[in-house]
Amino acid sequence: MNTGIGDASDIIGILVSVIITAALLIWVERRLLAVWQDRLGPNRVGPMGLMQVVADMIKMFFKEDWIPPFSDKLVFVLAPTIVFITMLTGFAVIPFAPGVGIIDFNFGLLYFLALSSLSVYSIVLAGYASNNKYSLLGGLRAAAQTVSYEVFMGISIMGVVMLSGTFNLREIVEAQRDGWFIIPQFFGFIIFLIAVIAESRRGPLDLPEAEQELVGGFHTEYSGMKFGMFFVGEYVAITLSSAIIVTLFFGGWLGPSWLPPLVWFCLKTAVGIVFFILLRGALPRPRYDQLMTFGWKVLLPAGLLNLLVTGAVVLSLHGT
Amino acid sequence: MKVHADNIAIPSGITREISERLKINDYTLQPTCDGITTIWSTRENLRVILLYLKLQATPPYGLLFDLTAVDERERIHRHGLPESAFTVVYHLLSFARNEDIRLKIALNDAQLSLPTISDIWPSANWYEREVWDMFGIVFEGHPHLRRIIMPPTWQGHPLRKDHYARATEMEPFSLPEERQEIEQDALRFVPEDWGMRRHGKDSDFMFLNMGPNHPSVHGAFRIALQLDGEEIIDALPDIGYHHRGAEKMGERQSWHTYIPYTDRVDYLGGSMNNLPYVLAVEQLAGIKVPERAKAIRVMISELYRLASHLLFYGTYAQDVGQMSPIFYMFIDREKVFDILESISGARMHSSYFRIGGVALDLPRGWDIRIREFIDYLPARLDQYDKMVMQNSTLKRRTQGVGAYTTAEAIEWSATGAGLRATGLAWDYRKARPYSGYENYDFEIPTGNRGDCYERCVVRVEEMRQSLRIIKQCLDNMPTGPYKANHPLTTPPPKERTLHDIETLIQHFLNVSWGPVIPAGETCITIEATKGLNAYYLTSDGGTMSYRTRIRTPSFPHLQMIPVMSRGMMVADLIAILASIDFVMADVDR
Numbered sequence: 001m002n003t004g005i006g007d008a009s010d011i012i013g014i015l016v017s018v019i020i021t022a023a024l025l026i027w028v029e030r031r032l033l034a035v036w037q038d039r040l041g042p043n044r045v046g047p048m049g050l051m052q053v054v055a056d057m058i059k060m061f062f063k064e065d066w067i068p069p070f071s072d073k074l075v076f077v078l079a080p081t082i083v084f085i086t087m088l089t090g091f092a093v094i095p096f097a098p099g100v101g102i103i104d105f106n107f108g109l110l111y112f113l114a115l116s117s118l119s120v121y122s123i124v125l126a127g128y129a130s131n132n133k134y135s136l137l138g139g140l141r142a143a144a145q146t147v148s149y150e151v152f153m154g155i156s157i158m159g160v161v162m163l164s165g166t167f168n169l170r171e172i173v174e175a176q177r178d179g180w181f182i183i184p185q186f187f188g189f190i191i192f193l194i195a196v197i198a199e200s201r202r203g204p205l206d207l208p209e210a211e212q213e214l215v216g217g218f219h220t221e222y223s224g225m226k227f228g229m230f231f232v233g234e235y236v237a238i239t240l241s242s243a244i245i246v247t248l249f250f251g252g253w254l255g256p257s258w259l260p261p262l263v264w265f266c267l268k269t270a271v272g273i274v275f276f277i278l279l280r281g282a283l284p285r286p287r288y289d290q291l292m293t294f295g296w297k298v299l300l301p302a303g304l305l306n307l308l309v310t311g312a313v314v315l316s317l318h319g320t
Numbered sequence: 321m322k323v324h325a326d327n328i329a330i331p332s333g334i335t336r337e338i339s340e341r342l343k344i345n346d347y348t349l350q351p352t353c354d355g356i357t358t359i360w361s362t363r364e365n366l367r368v369i370l371l372y373l374k375l376q377a378t379p380p381y382g383l384l385f386d387l388t389a390v391d392e393r394e395r396i397h398r399h400g401l402p403e404s405a406f407t408v409v410y411h412l413l414s415f416a417r418n419e420d421i422r423l424k425i426a427l428n429d430a431q432l433s434l435p436t437i438s439d440i441w442p443s444a445n446w447y448e449r450e451v452w453d454m455f456g457i458v459f460e461g462h463p464h465l466r467r468i469i470m471p472p473t474w475q476g477h478p479l480r481k482d483h484y485a486r487a488t489e490m491e492p493f494s495l496p497e498e499r500q501e502i503e504q505d506a507l508r509f510v511p512e513d514w515g516m517r518r519h520g521k522d523s524d525f526m527f528l529n530m531g532p533n534h535p536s537v538h539g540a541f542r543i544a545l546q547l548d549g550e551e552i553i554d555a556l557p558d559i560g561y562h563h564r565g566a567e568k569m570g571e572r573q574s575w576h577t578y579i580p581y582t583d584r585v586d587y588l589g590g591s592m593n594n595l596p597y598v599l600a601v602e603q604l605a606g607i608k609v610p611e612r613a614k615a616i617r618v619m620i621s622e623l624y625r626l627a628s629h630l631l632f633y634g635t636y637a638q639d640v641g642q643m644s645p646i647f648y649m650f651i652d653r654e655k656v657f658d659i660l661e662s663i664s665g666a667r668m669h670s671s672y673f674r675i676g677g678v679a680l681d682l683p684r685g686w687d688i689r690i691r692e693f694i695d696y697l698p699a700r701l702d703q704y705d706k707m708v709m710q711n712s713t714l715k716r717r718t719q720g721v722g723a724y725t726t727a728e729a730i731e732w733s734a735t736g737a738g739l740r741a742t743g744l745a746w747d748y749r750k751a752r753p754y755s756g757y758e759n760y761d762f763e764i765p766t767g768n769r770g771d772c773y774e775r776c777v778v779r780v781e782e783m784r785q786s787l788r789i790i791k792q793c794l795d796n797m798p799t800g801p802y803k804a805n806h807p808l809t810t811p812p813p814k815e816r817t818l819h820d821i822e823t824l825i826q827h828f829l830n831v832s833w834g835p836v837i838p839a840g841e842t843c844i845t846i847e848a849t850k851g852l853n854a855y856y857l858t859s860d861g862g863t864m865s866y867r868t869r870i871r872t873p874s875f876p877h878l879q880m881i882p883v884m885s886r887g888m889m890v891a892d893l894i895a896i897l898a899s900i901d902f903v904m905a906d907v908d909r
Contacts, residue, residue, distance in 0.1 A: 037647035133528050137550065137890070204641060204713070212536045212639045213894050284714045285641025287891045288550060 018091055022235035027053045033281050063224035075129035080229035083122035087236040090115045094243045095170040097253040097261035108169040116199050120146035123218045130221040138217025142208035148295045153195035155303035159188040159310040160248050173252030182249040187306045189249045191299050200237040203280035207288055242272030348402055353603050353842040358422040360402050379416030382730045386411040386871040387447035389455045391481045395860050397839035405429045415746050433458040443733035446879045454479035469560040472506040485568050509544045514556055516546050532561045536639050536894045539904030550889050555882045562904035570868025574834025575601050576810035583669035586906040588628040589849040592621040594673035596855045600844040601675050604837050604859050605808040611798040613677035614756040619793035622786040627656040628849035629779045632901045636776055637708045639898035640717045645708050659689045676809025681802040687794050694787050722884040722896035723771035733876035736851025737778045742770035748847035760789045772899035808835040834863045850901055870909050874902035
């Protein structure tokens with residue numbers, strides 16, 4: 001049943017709240033990292049430094065929108081929009097709460113996987129179009145990293161699909177009424193988590209960006225609002241990833257009835273986001289080849305094993 | 321004026337060996353203040369003697385400690401020395417003998433050339449380029465004899481006495497368009513000039529210009545990388561962007577006013593840089609430093625070692641992508657600076673040491689903060705061990721990366737933690753104690769694999785040993801004066817100035833001109849934060865140094881980058897750079 005749920009006002013509401021969340025995350029991340037690193041972080045502009053986001057936005061809008069003369073101009077301009085748009089459209093299938101959302105799509109999970117793969121074009125094209133060697137290396141790393149981790153990402157959530165018997169995200173949430181999938185699918189969750197970080201190129205797996213090595217990698221040449229798109233796009237990606245993790249493994253909107261389902265969903269997603277930020281603050285970055293080896297030699301077998309065991313268990317329990 | 325150095329006895333073991341084994345007798349022995357055997361030989365015998373010292377002498381003189389030159393054309397006090405316009409000085413160090421030897425070759429204006437020794441010691445490559453750059457002395461057979469520190473378009477050789485030292489001695493600066501073109505062209509990297517090929521067997525190489533502005537090169541430093549994908553085929557370090565002419569300034573500043581310049585050579589080492597300089601001047605002047613001053617110097621030096629190592633530790637973690645540790649370590653480093661500020665009044669560059677002692681006595685209650693700090697830091701270091709050193713990703717990134725053996729380290733003149741990480745327990749503070757280090761109880765941490773990880777392990781352990789030394793300074797701080805009672809100290813003793821006219825005149829001259837240091841030569845080395853740092857001073861009996869040679873540890877360390885990084889990934893290079901622990905001011909001076 002591929003049915004639209006929300007009307008135009010819902011769509012606009014979700015779009016606006018996602019973008020505002022992503023923008024606020026800039027502040028949240030800086031403040032949280034500061035707290036964990038015994039610093040203060042941005043605390044000057046507005047109450048608790050909250051207006052820093054506005055100040056940053058204004059700065060980005062009014063910065064010179066520079067396109068390097070040696071770049072491939074069309075691609076250079078288009079690249080940052082891809083990550084932003086793919087990540088935003090990803091929210092179409094997110095089941096925020098019963099009756100809240102944009103579309104109830106039977107292949108919601110596949111749709112998410114497809115969009116998350118598409119977003120890599122943004123990075124690869126940006127790296128290529130910048131015509132800068134550092135950007136190129138970043139783009140290459142992104143291509144290799146994302147293509148590899150897509151595989152494990154897909155495999156890791158097949159366990160969830162088996163247990164719930166559907167690709168529909170709303171039905172997957174409903175299937176968790178008796179228990180969140182984090183318990184039977186713990187290994188699947190770990191693999192998915194690593195894959196999601198690698199896909200969204202967040203620290204510690206921010207190899208395409210790797211400030212210390214590639215001075216910003218794919219976005220070295222970007223400035224102004226085009227850089228802002230990458231920047232905010234990354235936060236949209238984190239929000240989307242947390243939302244998907246919550247949906248697949250932590251029971252989505254399900255929770256004790258003293259809070260409305262939508263609040264449960266948002267709370268769980270927020271915890272997921274904070275966890276992403278904590279990971280970035282805590283761990284060093286592996287080397288490019290180590291990340292690949294880890295993916296193909298550890299995550300892939302582990303994912304397949306998880307798939308086999310889950311399949312066997314499902315068959316033996318409900319086998320016909 | 322009497323040449324002070326005449327009083328020093330000459331050691332004779334190795335010189336007798338040279339006469340007997342090599343049948344070379346036409347050399348001159350020069351007495352020096354530092355007691356290092358100094359032989360003047362000839363161009364023909366240079367390679368013979370050096371080869372003998374490196375390969376046949378038992379035990380050998382393995383380490384090319386320094387290679388430099390002196391423009392002797394304006395030197396007055398050359399009593400008993402061979403005629404020379406330019407003298408090239410080779411300084412070798414033997415770990416097994418715990419002894420140095422200095423070989424000098426006199427050159428006249430007509431033939432400013434010498435055979436290269438870069439095939440004997442690979443580390444001589446950069447040193448010879450530097451001597452060519454600064455003095456215009458040609459090294460025949462050198463593979464890439466071109467400017468290393470000055471820009472490629474520079475005219476003249478700056479450390480020659482006839483080269484101007486100040487901008488006011490030059491024409492006003494202008495940069496017309498054609499000149500700009502020339503300068504820009506000169507900066508272009510041409511791989512063929514360095515024997516690099518553009519195409520491999522199955523692939524074209526990419527040349528990546530890393531620096532001079534790159535977050536991980538720790539200053540203004542450029543490395544041209546030859547890459548196959550992300551694998552490094554070859555690397556070419558390009559230095560000189562941080563050159564400020566510290567050695568030339570030494571010839572223009574009085575002995576006293578040069579002290580603050582030394583702080584800024586290894587700018588993370590602060591006053592520890594003062595130490596080899598003031599020790600050298602004191603040796604030339606014959607000043608005996610009181611015990612309290614020695615202990616204060618040791619304490620301050622070790623505090624700076626802590627500050628430098630803490631910064632190294634943080635940036636090391638940061639360069640392998642760990643974001644947070646640097647902030648914790650900065651907080652600890654701030655505490656060190658607070659202590660230093662309360663003692664000397666300044667934080668990073670306190671210039672606290674003086675000729676003959678230190679600038680001020682310790683303030684009342686100086687020990688309270690230090691005691692608090694040495695109780696506080698060990699627990700933090702244990703925490704960092706868990707956070708950084710035991711992190712499995714960090715271990716995978718650094719273990720086995722950028723490794724070299726003890727033999728390689730000595731070939732390339734590596735010293736300090738980089739040498740100790742290969743397993744050689746050689747610390748200057750233990751081997752040849754200076755400033756009273758023989759009175760302190762501490763250990764020399766070593767590694768055995770000599771990789772990026774162990775270089776960090778060694779430094780972390782050195783911090784614990786520094787804390788031990790500081791603790792001993794606290795418990796046994798001698799009483800007494802903080803500065804020697806000697807007319808050549810700076811500022812000179814003032815107590816008797818209003819009692820007799822001689823002291824008043826002496827004081828007036830020493831404050832206005834600066835002290836006149838007796839003619840002589842000396843080289844004093846210390847175990848600095850990054851390795852062996854030495855000041856080789858030549859005094860011509862004036863108020864300024866005749867030649868100030870600064871031997872810094874980072875210079876040869878950077879020369880090892882190609883050896884350490886060939887076949888590695890770009891990310892490994894970053895880990896290697898982080899583990900070397902260099903600052904560009906220490907390289908370029």
